[in-house]
Amino acid sequence: MLTPLKPGEWDWNKAAHLLNRAGFGGTPEQIDALYHAGFDRSVNRLLNAPDDTAEFPKPVWATQDSSQQMAILHAGLDLAAAGTPADQEARKMIFRKYQGDVRKNMIDLVGWWLNRMATTPDPLREKLTLFWHGHFATGVTKVRDSYKMWLQNETLRQHALGDFGSMVRAMSRDPAMLVWLDGADSLRSKPNENWARELMELFTLGIGNYTEDDIKASAKAFTGYKVNPANQTFFYSPLQHNDEQKTFFGKTGDFNGDDIINMILGKPVCAQYMVRKIWRFFVYDNPAPALVNDLAARFQKNGYAIHPLMNEIFRSAEFYSPRAIRMQIKRPVEWTIRNAKVLEASLPPTIPMTNALRQLGQIPFDPPNVKGWDGGKAWITTSTLLARYNLSNYVIGNGGMTLQPVGNNAKKARPMRDVPSRAVIDFEKIAPAALRKDTTALVKSLSLRLFQTELIPYASQRFIDYLEPRKADIDDQTVRELLHLMMSTPDYQLT
């Protein structure tokens, strides 16, 4: 058992840290409320939050009907055969419209999900769903189907706090995953190794814990997993299942996919791999092997139940150690939501928000590859750091966002739209008139709001000095400039 935090050590900063890491942060009032609830009740609240399903109805387009195959079937065309030239033309038209729909739907889905992350009463479930999305990283660029992407997101959410074994089994049958890693194309006679390789390399064991022969055997075991084009659901085709004897991890039998998953879960290294990854996401990089092994042993013994694992982590003293607090770089998705929280504003409109996330390197449903986002220091380069600084200007309603093409060839440069910021920020709430009379108090209040901690005197003084010549009349614009300065710092990128 990890040493728990002593209840007496619970303070406002730790409440803020819990909310930042287990969820997506909060306003000063929300942190106050959590702090006053006390340590035990705070952790309970996050782990056993009310169901939010009714508050977030699924996007209207997210139906089994929305697939390209369905459109082709509806038009009375054959799925497999090319058909007459007229048929081919009709298919081309369907495909073109379908591509446009997918693009539109995916932008909608990104907005839908970020809004849910930002406003749900169950933020831990969304935070875990984001973790699982990065873990089972699947991209619409190859799946090309917004319904399947939505469905996978829903499946990840359902299992987010359940047990990891069920999650892996669900992913092995997930229609988006079956397209993404070619499982649906895997043939009895020619098993495709893509899913089999990543299942072990990325999803459960980590490289070095299996052989190339194990991959081949596993690929055979998963043959027969198909997606029904008529309703976008998984089905098992016994005819396409390779039922020969397979040798996996030294055992021989006619294994199916679930057998393979069970044998993988039987390895302590699987629990260790997952605990290390979860710890890195929620706490810090490179946890000590002893800590990982200790947590992993219980994780495996508890049938890979995620809820008790998260409970132990959030109650541990280590989670609140100096090595953890404000030592993580905000993920772009987190950065976006935290901006809205600290400013008590709504999220930016979906299109500029997606544009911003692209510049910062994290678009949900479009990970760079099946390994997901590297995270940590990889989020930050000179380019993305300046982009964060400049996008915060847009976020506080201080300027437009120029959607520019990558690169530049002066003669042909496309004129790009300047999207004006429509941010509505209640400056009286954030910087009440009474506070504006006392620049020191104003800087302190905004620091707590933005950084969830006080600044060192040297830094506070910079901001106070900035306000000094404007002191007579600190209007909303001055507060904006101050906020932009505070957000244009290395420190604001940390959580």
Added chain:
Amino acid sequence: MHHHDDDHIIEPHTNTLHTRREFLRTSMLGAAAAWTLPVFLQKTFFELDAMAVDSAVQVTTGKDSPILVVLQMAGGNDGLNTVIPYADDVYYRSRPVIGIGADKVLKLNDYVGLNPRLVGLKSLYDQGHLGVIQGVGYPNPNRSHFRATEIWQTASDADQLETSGWLGRYFDSCCSGADPTVGVTIGNELPQSFASPHPTGVAFSNPEQYRWVNNDKNGSDQVFKQLNQPDDAGVDDNTGGSIGMLSGNQHNNENPLDFLQRTALDAQLSSDKIIEIACKYKSVVDYPRTHLGDSLSLVGRMIAGGLPTRVYYVSQGGYDTHTNQTGTHDRLMTELNDALVAFTKDLQAQGNFNRVMLMTFSEFGRRVQQNGSNGTDHGAASPLFVMGGGMKPGLYGKYPSLTDLNAGDLKYNVDFRSIYATILEKWMGAPSKNILGRQFPFMPLV
């Protein structure tokens, strides 16, 4: 505070640009001894000092230094359909659908030729500006995209884990204290080949946006600079005196704040110059409007403007052609060809072609045999291109046998680290043995 002897610090060549070292010296060394430096700057000082007494130090900036451009073809390029063994029946038997007809191949000799889309590269070859290196790989090839890419980026053995990149170690070894733009990546992410314990290099894709933009003309800029540059570091106030604004941060190697501060400093130092060049220099040739074309156009402008960069990094994705590969691969070859042709013309017009060498690489080649869906699966050895005005052109290495295979894949005969060693030592003038961990044989490329 540590004493710094000016005599030990080598002056950079250029007068126009503040190198990081120059910047640190002018802004920090004159500072009162009571000032406590941010931890990462302290480290930098000790290193600069240690480095200054090392005679192997190479001053890296200056207008005439050779430049390396690395072009990553991400996803595993099908080498067999790039440099095609058109005289080999095994090629056509293995690839009944996706094999490229001998009549279309752009022949280099009586056995191999280039993909028909690489017309411009063929001319460059004929003009003596292109090297084609065949059968490049390494022992015990890995077929995972991530691991194989990591092996190429870090130049490690297949069974060794190395975190720093080969170019990062070059920067560390030869450019320590240099301007951060010594390494430039077009894009938002630095490649692992730039990784090092002391990260060097900047990334950008839109020079016009590569600066801090604000609306307040009265003083914001000044405060911003103070917050993001250590040119006016805080006095010790019992918090460690870091420009890190928050109390309670511990300093250690993993500290992300040190890293963020360093990146903020690099952004500040590079932004003005990059924008200035972007405003002043426009391409005189038409680049194709592709991602790669845009990237190389930007590199061309930065070279024209004299950015003191030794290594540029660009990438082209999409080479993971498991299904119906022909159309996709054709398009990629066309994009590659058109972008390289434009880049060459640009550099020739600038008069810089002789000081630039471009090297392509991909994490692996693909299987000899086409697969069940008219594509190809992950393979091993494959060819790469080296291009430039100052190199010895020709066909290097030998084409791997199509029948003597290693688990269905081509065997390598040129270790990619021999190419790195040659480029480092013969082109960049750097000690390749230190950077690559051992001495790899040189190739007569330069």
